[in-house]
Amino acid sequence: MAALSAGDALVMTRFLRFNGYTDIPRPFLIGVAGGTASGKTSVCQKIVEKLGQANVERNQRQVITISQECFYRNLTQAEKDLAVQGKFNFDHPEAFDFDLMLKTLQDIKERKPVKLPAYDYATNARKETEWIVVYPADVVLFEGILVFYCKQIREMFDMKLFVDTDPDTRLSRRVLRDTIELGRDLEKVLSTYIVFVKPAFEEFCLPTKKYADIIIPRGADNLVAIDLIVQHIQDILHPNPEAHQRAERVQRTRHNSESGVVARPH
Ligand SMILES: Nc1ncnc2c1ncn2[C@@H]1O[C@H](COP(=O)(O)OP(=O)(O)O)[C@@H](O)[C@H]1O
Numbered sequence: 001m002a003a004l005s006a007g008d009a010l011v012m013t014r015f016l017r018f019n020g021y022t023d024i025p026r027p028f029l030i031g032v033a034g035g036t037a038s039g040k041t042s043v044c045q046k047i048v049e050k051l052g053q054a055n056v057e058r059n060q061r062q063v064i065t066i067s068q069e070c071f072y073r074n075l076t077q078a079e080k081d082l083a084v085q086g087k088f089n090f091d092h093p094e095a096f097d098f099d100l101m102l103k104t105l106q107d108i109k110e111r112k113p114v115k116l117p118a119y120d121y122a123t124n125a126r127k128e129t130e131w132i133v134v135y136p137a138d139v140v141l142f143e144g145i146l147v148f149y150c151k152q153i154r155e156m157f158d159m160k161l162f163v164d165t166d167p168d169t170r171l172s173r174r175v176l177r178d179t180i181e182l183g184r185d186l187e188k189v190l191s192t193y194i195v196f197v198k199p200a201f202e203e204f205c206l207p208t209k210k211y212a213d214i215i216i217p218r219g220a221d222n223l224v225a226i227d228l229i230v231q232h233i234q235d236i237l238h239p240n241p242e243a244h245q246r247a248e249r250v251q252r253t254r255h256n257s258e259s260g261v262v263a264r265p266h
């Protein structure tokens with residue numbers, strides 16, 4: 001990633017200060033992990049959509065999604081040649097730049113604008129002239145196969161979701177994506193899956209499921225889970241003062257009855 005230039009950062013900081021953004025609490029950071037084609041992106045889209053609808057009446061909270069694909073590291077020429085043949089392991093932790101990921105999330109937590117490399121699956125490399133500029137937001141979803149792999153990064157999330165979709169479903173989606181969307185050769189796609197994608201999922205991604213706060217079976221089809229998650233995020237972003245006061249009154253009642261004085265909440 002190229003950080004914002006000093007000039008860009010200064011202009012942005014002035015803009016944020018001028019608009020009174022400096023006292024806003026830190027963004028609510030949500031990690032979304034799961035195997036390839038499990039529906040991580042689709043789940044994030046649904047959450048953004050539903051939060052967006054609810055936020056229209058409430059202050060226009062900003063919600064954004066960042067993909068771990070921005071953090072694929074640059075390959076050497078030898079690695080690029082392997083990648084073209086479907087012989088590079090893009091599912092191994094070594095394929096990613098975790099230092100950049102950590103630094104980016106730290107900046108995002110501090111509400112600093114960041115500039116990320118746009119990734120190109122067609123060339124297996126970062127796009128040379130295209131960048132994704134991420135401005136401070138209230139809710140940031142960060143999705144990817146290994147977003148819970150590194151402890152330091154994992155511990156930055158306020159909420160951790162794991163999208164749990166049947167492996168056959170994932171494989172069929174992956175085959176369609178790689179052949180139809182990316183024009184890859186079917187035989188290479190299948191052999192890459194067997195040699196790299198599946199074993200790496202079992203070794204590096206699946207073991208991180210235990211860190212999730214919420215596991216979402218069937219991904220974006222699971223509207224009950226998505227609605228509950230959105231409701232929970234809403235409760236955190238917009239605490240309901242009545243519910244809060246009610247909870248406090250219940251606490252007081254409990255306390256008083258424990259000390260022999262019974263008071264009813266009113
Ligand atoms: N619930 C679903 N039903 C049908 N197709 C889906 C569903 N969820 C995702 N897909 C499709 O599967 C592919 C992978 O989904 P995506 O959300 O990009 O997964 P991931 O981000 O985990 O790789 C996409 O083509 C998407 O449209």
Ligand SMILES: Nc1ccn([C@@H]2O[C@H](COP(=O)(O)O)[C@@H](O)[C@H]2O)c(=O)n1
Nearest residue numbers: 035036037090091121124125144145197
């Ligand atoms: N050049 C690349 C880089 C990565 N992949 C595959 O992408 C998968 C992760 O992205 P999801 O959206 O599916 O989570 C991962 O399994 C890599 O094999 C690729 O095909 N080409």
